[in-house]
Amino acid sequence: MKSFKLNSIAIAAVAAMSIATVANVAEACSRFTLDTPHGVxxxxSLDWGDQLGNVAQVNPVGVKNVSETPKYKNAMEWTTKYHAIAQMEWDVFGGVASDAINSEGLAASLLYMYDSAKFIEAYQDSGAPAVSFLDVIRYITETYATTEEAVKAFNNNEWQIAWKDGLHGHEHGLHISIQDKSGDIALLQLNKGGEMVVYRGDTKSDLRVMANSPLQQDHRAYVEKVNLDDLAATGIPSSISSLDRNLRGLFNTQHVEFKEDASWAQTRGKLLSTYNAGNLIPQDLIDPTNGETYATWTQFVYNHQNGDFLFTNYDTRAQIGYNFNDTLGFTETMCADTVKQAEQGLQKAVFTQCAAQ
Known part of the structure; x- marks a missing residue:
């Protein structure tokens, strides 16, 4: 486990400076959710201009949590209802939960969405308990069992996103996907006029692929210009832009076929090769939409049904794994620095008490 020498205030300050300077660099990260013979x-992947870390944090049932949202009347307080594991990024984002999955097979993912930033000013406090972007992925997976349950609560104004609090005091556009073991998917985005839009779909819909800017309606307009049925892929663009990554992801996942008699390891390998063919970002390439460079630093693949989790650090191409079910006996919050442990040559993550932040 990494030894964090900075106190929480210093970490927040470093994260704020880092995030505040990369508004246009952040057109990165992708997410696939697909159905396979071994389950959804x-x-x-997490892609950024600076190298990223990753700590897997186990959050057992019964832990009391409070989200800090000073710009909102009501802050969310919750007690962990479902055992969950969150992927925490401390090196750049100062403790953001980027992805998580719980014991019911419900997962959530947080990705950058630059185009939503300009709509934050128009967003109105709904009066619901507000959840910080630092905590929202944890809150969703520790509170709800299915995508439908989480969305219903959101639509009933039982929780809201603390847009104006941003990340460590700086406003940023982000968006959230929620996906469960049945293949039900929801995408939450902030649109024009400060309106929250919730898209619904499944692993057969275009929500199976998630990227970054532009907003979903603009991604759909871009994809409509290309014939995804053309296996020769003559109209599939090659740049690392989010528009092109989303389109390539839809094309590749539309044509992938998982064999019923293949093992989970073989299926996982095919998932990764499909993802990496269109959505993994090599170092040093330039995004034509903003002239910036960023790369895939960390990636994980997990099964909503059997609990398998595999982490890859693309700085060294080291891998480490664990099974969610092996953590069910934990009664206190436990952590594993998967980047450090993979570099040490460990093949299975070792969870210990989390270092004080």
Missing amino acids: STVR
């Missing part, structure tokens, strides 16, 4: 599975 998700592949997710």
